[in-house]
Amino acid sequence: MNEETTELFKKANYRQVQNNQLQLLKELKDERLTIGYNGGMFNINPTLLNLLDLLERKNYKNAVIDDRNENPIEIEVEPFMKLILDTYVQEQNRAQAEHKKIVTARSVEEILTYDD
């Protein structure tokens, strides 16, 4: 194996670690975007945000919506909207910051040790 090929295999190992850490980060973001509210469990995603935005714009104070397990859950529109929007923005920002650290890390060691 010549030097160039050896370098390619090193790069492949680096990419393997990086891809796995990015996948774990994506799954972690999904975990953090899951919240319990009034007994229901909700995945915060654009669909939920749009539904709440619509209810708020149409001046609904309360509504019953299905959680991720299809349980009908009563919510107060305004506080729930604020909670999920704040959580969404915060977690997207946090995930973006971590994503940047993983993709700009120059070595496997750096991928595994940032923020320590």
Place this chain on the structure above:
Amino acid sequence: MTTKGVLIFAKNNEQFNYIKQANVAATMAKYFLDVPVSLITLETDYKDNTSDIWDKVIYLDDVEVVNGRGVIVNGKREQITWYNLDRLLAYDLSPYDETILIDGDYLIQNSVLSNVWGSVEPMLMNTASRVPSKQQEHIYEKVITDGYPSIHWFTVCYFRKCEQTEQWFTLAKEVKANNDFYSTTFGSPYSFYRNDITAAIASHVINGYTDGWIKPLPIRQINSYAPENIIDINKGSVTINTGTIPVRLKDTNVHLLNKIEIENNYDKFMELYG
């Protein structure tokens, strides 16, 4: 006002100090979830314990020895005595209205599980899993999900005291008491008793012979199997050598089946979270 807390079963054997492992699991649970933790054990095992992490210690009178199991201890396969502390007594023994039951080798590294409190679901448990280095389930778990009730990871379970949960535990005890019959009927490939399989069968039966009665937890089930070992520990993260690649589990809970690693790194865990 409902009471809530974390519950762990632990009983030492010749190879493992399960109470020491449970001390770590409880310390991390308390750090991230900020709720009381209770231990179910035997008085003889607990007498030498020095940790003051436990809010309540519940003693069992006796314990059933189920069978020998091959596990890897410090890189070598050994046959261990496996004490089944009867996880199915959790409903009867839990001091809480709402309980998160965890294994002594389950390390909590974030607060996501707090979202389960007050759930309208009677129980929550994961039926999917992954390993640290891949999104895939371990091959053994893929086998059992092929046409049989989905394996239920009893490693972490939320339940609240109510009629539905009580009925589930009653049925699960029936499945356990007649393990040979139910294992054969539902085609379990395991020759030894496994709580995860009992949970799977009980959930399947109670739901009218259909899967899906117990809904998933908000966290993933990540199983790190032996001989994977810990290479670094920091606040909120554990880095594991998986044999193929190193994996850093940051802000992520992990079920560390190579449990001796928890004992080997006891001081570091306690220094960070104690």
